[in-house]
Amino acid sequence: MxxxxxxxxxxxxxxxxxxxxxxxxxxxxxxxxxxxxxxxxxxxxxxxxxxxxxxxxxxxxxxxxxxxxxxxxxxxxxxxxxxxxxxxxxxxxxxxxxxxxxxxxxxxxxxxxxxxxxxxxxxxxxxxxxxxxxxxxxxxxxxxxxxxxxxxxxxxxxxxxxxxxxxxxxxxxxxxxxxxxxxxxxxxxxxxxxxxxxWEEAASPGLVNSTAYRQLVSRYGADMKQGDTVLIWGACGGLGSYATQFALNGG
Ligand SMILES: NC(=O)c1ccc[n+]([C@@H]2O[C@H](COP(=O)([O-])OP(=O)(O)OC[C@H]3O[C@@H](n4cnc5c(N)ncnc54)[C@H](OP(=O)(O)O)[C@@H]3O)[C@@H](O)[C@H]2O)c1
Structure with missing residues (x-):
């Protein structure tokens, strides 16, 4: 059964x-x-x-x-x-x-x-x-x-x-x-x-977090370094809020 x-x-x-x-x-x-x-x-x-x-x-x-x-x-x-x-x-x-x-x-x-x-x-x-x-x-x-x-x-x-x-x-x-x-x-x-x-908290970040990481942090993306100035367009959104955290922690 x-x-x-x-x-x-x-x-x-x-x-x-x-x-x-x-x-x-x-x-x-x-x-x-x-x-x-x-x-x-x-x-x-x-x-x-x-x-x-x-x-x-x-x-x-x-x-x-x-x-x-x-x-x-x-x-x-x-x-x-x-x-x-x-x-x-x-x-x-x-x-x-x-x-x-x-x-x-x-x-x-x-x-x-x-x-x-x-x-x-x-x-x-x-x-x-x-x-x-x-x-x-x-x-x-x-x-x-x-x-x-x-x-x-x-x-x-x-x-x-x-x-x-x-x-x-x-x-x-x-x-x-x-x-x-x-x-x-x-x-x-x-x-x-x-x-x-x-469960809900774990399910929410995957796509937006990975995308922001890829775009901003990954060496295949912007390869952000400490001190870099970045422009985050739509910083309150899914991608943007993760991008902001990456910039704050990395910059
Ligand atoms: N290529 C990829 O791998 C990939 C993956 C994921 C997402 N995306 C794309 O990335 C974009 C963002 O996705 P998301 O999930 O982060 O969406 P989201 O959570 O809806 O965030 C969009 C953000 O953009 C802001 N916004 C809307 N119109 C704007 C304007 N004219 N000027 C400035 N800011 C504006 C919104 O502000 P308000 O809240 O005030 O409206 C919101 O904060 C979408 O276009 C999505 O298709 C691409």
Whole structure:
């Protein structure tokens, strides 16, 4: 018998993390989706009138088959960022184009090419299952996920994973994102959940923090040094507030 998602959540909230690996994976779960057959629904409208509340659905979707190097995560909290906004207003293009292109890569990637897109590029949760070849993570681990999905089959990305020709943003250019009860990630997206943060606090910073770090601190970005003067545009926002903290701590 499969365990309902609620049973998994209850076990996590009761801190019975060892039990999570024993539970059967649910065949279905609830997730926030957009639908391919609605991709033109805002076609005649200016951007500001495209209302995500009209395009986002709470659907029961099939749990994807778990592939090598992947993890299925029971999501305890997620976050909304601009990827989700772009997807939900079908700008600059419907993300189904990304899923279709990804689907051409391999039979495993074909799982992502569906008439619905489960959105969300952040999560905090507990590993439910791992695929073949995953050694670092096991069911019951409390994790957060960053949003960079890479294949790394070519050497181009071995120095800087953003240069991988098959680099994608999970939940935006791939399916089975974080605004759902379960999510599918590559296990190398996972990091330990900081113990002092709540689920919600742990789920919020991933995408914006990584992006600000990449832009400002990384040697592949601005490579900020002490004493540098930086301009942060929109400093109160997600990226901006992290950029401000990096500048204050590094400058
Ligand atoms: N390429 C990437 O990897 C990547 C990743 C993540 C995000 N992004 C992009 O980065 C941008 C910021 O994302 P975010 O998540 O930080 O968004 P956010 O939390 O909504 O923050 C946007 C900030 O910009 C401010 N702002 C809006 N219009 C402005 C204007 N005309 N002049 C100055 N400030 C203005 C907002 O101020 P108010 O709050 O006062 O409105 C807000 O503080 C988005 O365009 C997003 O698509 C790119």
């Amino acid at each position: 499969e365990a309902p998602v609620q049973e998994i959540r209850d076990a996590i909230l009761a801190d019975q993390l060892d039990a999570v690996g024993e539970m059967k994976v649910p065949q279905h779960y609830r997730g926030m989706t957009v639908h391919a057959d609605e991709a033109e629904m805002f076609a005649e409208l200016p951007s500001r009138e495209k209302d995500p509340r009209k395009s986002l659905h709470l659907d029961e979707v099939a749990t994807p088959e778990l592939g090598p190097g992947e993890a299925l995560v029971a999501v305890m909290a997620s976050a909304i960022n601009y990827n989700t906004v772009w997807t939900s207003i079908f700008e600059p293009i419907p993300t189904f184009a990304f899923l279709k292109r990804y689907g051409k890569l391999s039979p495993l990637a074909k799982r992502h090419d569906l008439p619905y897109h489960v959105v969300g590029s952040d999560l905090a949760g507990v590993v439910l299952r791992t695929g073949v070849g995953v050694n670092t993570w096991k069911p019951g681990d409390e994790v957060v996920a960053h949003c960079l999905s890479v294949e790394l089959e070519s050497p181009d990305g071995h120095n800087d994973t953003m240069m991988d020709p098959e680099q994608r943003i999970w939940g935006f250019e791939t399916n089975f994102g974080g605004l759902a009860e379960l999510a599918l990630v590559k296990s190398n997206q996972l990091m330990p959940k900081p113990g002092h943060l709540s």
